[in-house]
Amino acid sequence: xxxxxxxxxxxxxxxxxxxxxxxxxxxxxxxxxxxxxxxxxxxxxxxxxxxxxxxxxxxxxxxxxxxxxxxxxxxxxxxxxxxxxxxxxxxxxxxxxxxxxxxxxxxxxxxxxxxxxxxxxxxxxxxxxxxxxxxxxxxxxxxxxxxxxxxxxxxxxxxxxxxxxxxxxxxxxxxxxxxxxxxxxxxxxxxxxxxx
Numbered sequence: 001x002x003x004x005x006x007x008x009x010x011x012x013x014x015x016x017x018x019x020x021x022x023x024x025x026x027x028x029x030x031x032x033x034x035x036x037x038x039x040x041x042x043x044x045x046x047x048x049x050x051x052x053x054x055x056x057x058x059x060x061x062x063x064x065x066x067x068x069x070x071x072x073x074x075x076x077x078x079x080x081x082x083x084x085x086x087x088x089x090x091x092x093x094x095x096x097x098x099x100x101x102x103x104x105x106x107x108x109x110x111x112x113x114x115x116x117x118x119x120x121x122x123x124x125x126x127x128x129x130x131x132x133x134x135x136x137x138x139x140x141x142x143x144x145x146x147x148x149x150x151x152x153x154x155x156x157x158x159x160x161x162x163x164x165x166x167x168x169x170x171x172x173x174x175x176x177x178x179x180x181x182x183x184x185x186x187x188x189x190x191x192x193x194x195x196x
Contacts, residue, residue, distance in 0.1 A: 013073050016064045024061050035081050036119040058081045129179035133172055141172040158189035
């Protein structure tokens, strides 16, 4: 499956180089959301992350006929967004606030773009799975896992029983395991193939 996806991306790169607007639209639809999640890790601001990713994609569109891909399209996009975020942080007026963050991202040998790409894609899958939950289940799960509220606090706030809260969280976790596990299993298979 990874090989087929790789061929698709190579074909997409070729179409981009020929100036295909359809290819660019496919790139945008495939990568925009996951690149925004990735950019947000650097800038901690969703609107800013969206702006920076749009700038990267606009530049890709403008230079699509002359751009040289030395890596895969996906790696190129993630690296471009990373560089754009670091450039933004460097030029921000609040440079001193971000100094340590830039140093860690830019110079720390432990920073691995591939690991971050995989983590970002996994987070995107989790967020997508959460948004697919029924409204009440989603609301309770977010209150529990994202807001850090205890089950009794949620029950009191929503005027429902603690047992209902526990059931909803359990249902959410079952659904997330099912939705995200397929992606994780595929990831494990791909990693085994890489390291065999």
